[in-house]
Amino acid sequence: MADASVTWLGHASFRLDTPGGKRVYIDPWLSNPKCPDSEKEPERIDVIALTHGHSDHVGETVELSKKFEPKAVVAMVELKGWLKDKGAKVDELPGPNKGGTVDVDGVKFTLVNAFHSSGADDGAYTGEAAGLVVTLEDGRTIYFAGDTNVFSDMQLIGRIYSPELAVLPIGGHFTMDPREASVAIELLGVKRVLPCHYGTFPLLSGTPDQLNASGAEIHAIQPGETLTV
Numbered sequence: 001m002a003d004a005s006v007t008w009l010g011h012a013s014f015r016l017d018t019p020g021g022k023r024v025y026i027d028p029w030l031s032n033p034k035c036p037d038s039e040k041e042p043e044r045i046d047v048i049a050l051t052h053g054h055s056d057h058v059g060e061t062v063e064l065s066k067k068f069e070p071k072a073v074v075a076m077v078e079l080k081g082w083l084k085d086k087g088a089k090v091d092e093l094p095g096p097n098k099g100g101t102v103d104v105d106g107v108k109f110t111l112v113n114a115f116h117s118s119g120a121d122d123g124a125y126t127g128e129a130a131g132l133v134v135t136l137e138d139g140r141t142i143y144f145a146g147d148t149n150v151f152s153d154m155q156l157i158g159r160i161y162s163p164e165l166a167v168l169p170i171g172g173h174f175t176m177d178p179r180e181a182s183v184a185i186e187l188l189g190v191k192r193v194l195p196c197h198y199g200t201f202p203l204l205s206g207t208p209d210q211l212n213a214s215g216a217e218i219h220a221i222q223p224g225e226t227l228t229v
Contacts, residue, residue: 003019003228003229004016004018004019004136004142004229005017005227005228005229006142006165006167006227006229007224007226007227008196008221008223008224008225008226008227009032009035009036009039009223009224010032010033010034010035010223010224011032011034011035011056011196011197011200012027012051012056012057012146012147012169012197013025013026013027013028013029013030013032013035014026014027014144014167014196015039015042016134016142018107019136019137019138020105020107020136020137022046022105022107023042023044023045023047024045024048024107024134025042025045025047025049025064026050026132026144027049027050027051027058027059027144027146028042028059028060029055029056029057029058029059029060030064031059032056032059032200033201034199036223036224042064042068044068045064046070046071046104047070047071047072047073047104047107047109048061048064048065048072048074048075049073049074049075049109049132049134049144050074050076050079051114051131051147052079052114052116052117052118052126052127052129052130052146052147053076053078053079053082053118053119053120053124053126054117054118054147055120055121057147058079058120061083061088062083062086062087062088065088065089065090066087066088066089071104071105072093072102072104073088073089073091074096074102074104074109074132075095076095076096076097076111076118076126076127076128076130077094077095077097077127078095078125078126078127079095079118079126079127080094080095081094081095082124082126096109096110096111097111097127098111098128098130099111099112106137107134107135107137108134108135109132109133109134110132110133110135110161111132112130112131112132112133112157112161113130113131113151114130114131114145114147114148115129115148115151116146116147116148116149116174116175117129129146129147129148130146131143131144131145131148132144132146133157133163135161136229140164141161141162141163141164142163142164142166142167142229143157143161143163143165143166143167143190145166145167145168145169145184146169147174147175147197148169148175148176149176149180150176150180150181150184150187154184154187154188155187155188157188158187158188158189158190163188163190164191164192165190165192165193165194165219165229166185166188166190166192166193166194167193167194167195167196168181168184168185168193168194168195168196169195169196169197169198170195170196170197170198170206170207170208170211171197171198171199171200171203171204171205171206172198172204172205172206173205174197174203174204175197177206178208178211179210181211182211182212182213185213185216186214190216191216191217192216192217192229193211193213193216193218194219194221195208195211195218195219195220208220
């Protein structure tokens with residue numbers, strides 16, 4: 001089976017290509033100022049997975065779902081209902097809640113805890129913010145923390161899911177900064193870290209070189225670059 005690859009599309013947006021050939025978009029805000037022009041128009045989408053309802057994470061989900069009709073849109077139950085009301089092309093399966101898992105042809109998406117707010121620009125309640133644990137076809141896992149501060153139960157995420165890679169926000173102000181993210185790395189016990197949610201705007205001032213890696217390898221890739229998992 002082939003390797004998985006994660007391509008950073010700027011901010012907290014990612015394209016995940018799984019060992020089984022599925023293409024997953026995580027929090028696809030493809031109009032963010034750091035997204036390369038070559039990545040703004042996807043070729044195909046099999047799954048869209050969202051951490052929460054803020055517009056810099058939902059991004060173009062409604063439009064992309066209409067264009068590509070993905071096999072699944074994985075989002076918190078309230079967020080998925082809101083997307084459907086906005087005209088997104090979603091299946092009839094209710095969205096999960098924290099602790100729930102959606103299996104899309106062998107790729108599993110589990111919502112885990114995150115500490116952050118969540119709401120749509122129109123004021124709608126879109127459920128709580130969550131992190132995403134993606135279990136690939138070969139059994140390896142990737143943890144997308146979404147927007148969060150550090151919290152002690154990250155130890156449970158490490159214990160239960162043993163992620164191969166943790167994708168962590170480090171910019172500060174709206175999420176944890178490098179100081180908190182360094183503790184998150186320790187709590188997770190993860191060996192590989194991909195930092196995100198920094199540098200999009202001056203306010204997100206945290207940088208990868210400020211991280212205490214706790215023995216982990218920090219993959220400070222640039223928007224448009226790809227990391228093999």
